[in-house]
Amino acid sequence: MDAQESSTAAWGSDFFGTLNGMPPEPVVAIGGVLEAMRTEPALQEARRTMLQNLGLARGGHVLDAGCGTAAALPDLLEILGPEGRVVGIDPTTAFVAAARELAQRLGATAARYEIGDIRNIPFSSEEFDAAFCDKILIHAGPAVVALAELARVTRPGGRVGAVEWLPYFAVSTSRPDLATKMNDIFRRAVYDFGVSVNLVRYFHEAGLSDVQARAYLAHADSLDAHPFWRAFLVQQMPLFVQAGLISEEDGNAVVADLEALSSCGEFSASFVVQSAVGTKPA
Numbered sequence: 392m393d394a395q396e397s398s399t400a401a402w403g404s405d406f407f408g409t410l411n412g413m414p415p416e417p418v419v420a421i422g423g424v425l426e427a428m429r430t431e432p433a434l435q436e437a438r439r440t441m442l443q444n445l446g447l448a449r450g451g452h453v454l455d456a457g458c459g460t461a462a463a464l465p466d467l468l469e470i471l472g473p474e475g476r477v478v479g480i481d482p483t484t485a486f487v488a489a490a491r492e493l494a495q496r497l498g499a500t501a502a503r504y505e506i507g508d509i510r511n512i513p514f515s516s517e518e519f520d521a522a523f524c525d526k527i528l529i530h531a532g533p534a535v536v537a538l539a540e541l542a543r544v545t546r547p548g549g550r551v552g553a554v555e556w557l558p559y560f561a562v563s564t565s566r567p568d569l570a571t572k573m574n575d576i577f578r579r580a581v582y583d584f585g586v587s588v589n590l591v592r593y594f595h596e597a598g599l600s601d602v603q604a605r606a607y608l609a610h611a612d613s614l615d616a617h618p619f620w621r622a623f624l625v626q627q628m629p630l631f632v633q634a635g636l637i638s639e640e641d642g643n644a645v646v647a648d649l650e651a652l653s654s655c656g657e658f659s660a661s662f663v664v665q666s667a668v669g670t671k672p673a
């Protein structure tokens with residue numbers, strides 16, 4: 392284990408902090424959930440708009456901190472061109488391996504994916520034209536430390552961006568106690584549940600100026616409206632039970648209730664996504 396890997400080994404305050412210790416199957420399953428999240432319309436629009444507002448030009452150099460399986464790579468290649476200099480870091484070894492495979496499949500020869508922690512980015516100051524993170528601050532806190540690191544590695548005048556969501560589902564239910572238990576899973580599985588609604592304040596505290604924020608609504612009227620809903624709310628439930636975030640009985644009851652409502656056309660679920668982009672003062 393190198394120095395960077397050992398510095399991330401202690402980050403266990405969060406569900407993702409347990410992944411390197413898990414057998415491969417559940418980690419691959421979570422990679423599938425990330426893939427479903429990649430195309431969920433509100434999350435996708437938030438990511439694309441944030442990336443377009445980073446001020447990147449063809450040939451630009453950009454850091455994706457907490458890259459996961461490289462969900463942002465296709466969008467970045469559209470902005471930077473096929474030889475875009477994308478660098479991704481993530482502490483989850485299986486995700487970094489998947490990101491490298493995707494880069495190879497897409498012919499992104501100048502893209503690099505490495506093990507790394509957003510709170511201690513393994514690159515020199517002012518190395519990138521822009522730096523961003525997508526659904527990371529909720530897991531890897533404190534947010535101001537992470538954002539200050541993104542600002543440090545960005546050149547003066549360059550931009551820093553973040554997308555974050557509030558994993559609170561405004562959801563139809565025939566048992567309000569179950570909806571509360573379901574939302575408690577996500578509240579307990581993350582490091583900073585409310586980070587999305589505080590992005591502008593955290594960007595300012597990290598020394599970024601001219602911060603522009605936006606909000607997006609994700610919504611579905613059926614569990615099958617988009618693969619995200621079933622992947623996130625149903626397929627992950629055994630993992631949440633295994634991680635002690637909900638009892639097996641309650642987890643099964645939540646899933647049965649969601650399925651019943653969806654099959655009779657009475658399902659409704661929504662959540663809010665936020666994004667922010669700020670400038671590193673020249």
Ligand SMILES: C[S@@+](CC[C@H](N)C(=O)[O-])C[C@H]1O[C@@H](n2cnc3c(N)ncnc32)[C@H](O)[C@@H]1O
Pocket residue numbers: 402407408425428429456457458459460461462463480481482483486507508509510524525526527530531
């Ligand atoms: C919901 S995923 C998002 C991944 C990717 N950005 C995407 O949009 O698909 C959360 C990611 O945060 C990563 N993560 C957790 N703690 C981190 C840290 N301290 N530094 C960087 N990434 C971290 C996890 O390994 C995981 O890949």
